Amino acid sequence: MAEENYLSTPDLSPLEQDVLDEYERLANNMKQVNTPREAHESTYPPPPPPRRPATRDKRVPLASRISLASNPTTDILDGLRDLERQTSMAFTLLKASVYSIVLQQEIDWGAGEAAQGPASSVMGSDSDD
CATH class of the missing domain: 1.20.5 (Single alpha-helices involved in coiled-coils or other helix-helix interfaces)
Incomplete structure (x- = not known):
């Protein structure tokens, strides 16, 4: 509960908030991986939605990341x-x-x-x- 208050502090920059959101999602994913399926379904709620979708718009779209990863550019080479x-x-x-x-x-x-x-x-x- 104290973590939720800390994570929603308005003093954080958008980047800091994004980092904390990612850590929270990572922690939830690790909990899901480490628990049996039946215990997971009854114990853990679904992961929360992203808190700041506006800052996520600045990221490179998934299709662009996939094309960059699969086709190295001549500049990089x-x-x-x-x-x-x-x-x-x-x-x-x-x-x-x-x-x-x-x-x-x-x-x-x-x-x-x-x-x-x-x-x-x-x-x-x-x-x-």
């Missing part, structure tokens, strides 16, 4: 192809950056070993005498 090219380019640049860092570290370590090499040989020759 072109956008996905472009996104795929961009992600592959970003991956290639990432691999090149990692390779560059690894190569630079090998060069730095090689230069460090080369600098230590003659010093260690001199020390080694001193210790032999």
Whole structure:
């Protein structure tokens, strides 16, 4: 009962009211699914009608949604192809950056070993005498 008072608050925007209406319908549907058929017929009243039909007019009609879902437009496919090219380019640049860092570290370590090499040989020759 408190939920009904909360759901009918005039302070809610039409979008908030629609969301609450959808949650209420979803809750009723979940109750119907979770109860046996004979208990459902005697216990639960039919779901209430939509509270704000005027805001529902802004939605895309079902026929349009079905046609959009069944026939992807070329704009969507072109956008996905472009996104795929961009992600592959970003991956290639990432691999090149990692390779560059690894190569630079090998060069730095090689230069460090080369600098230590003659010093260690001199020390080694001193210790032999």
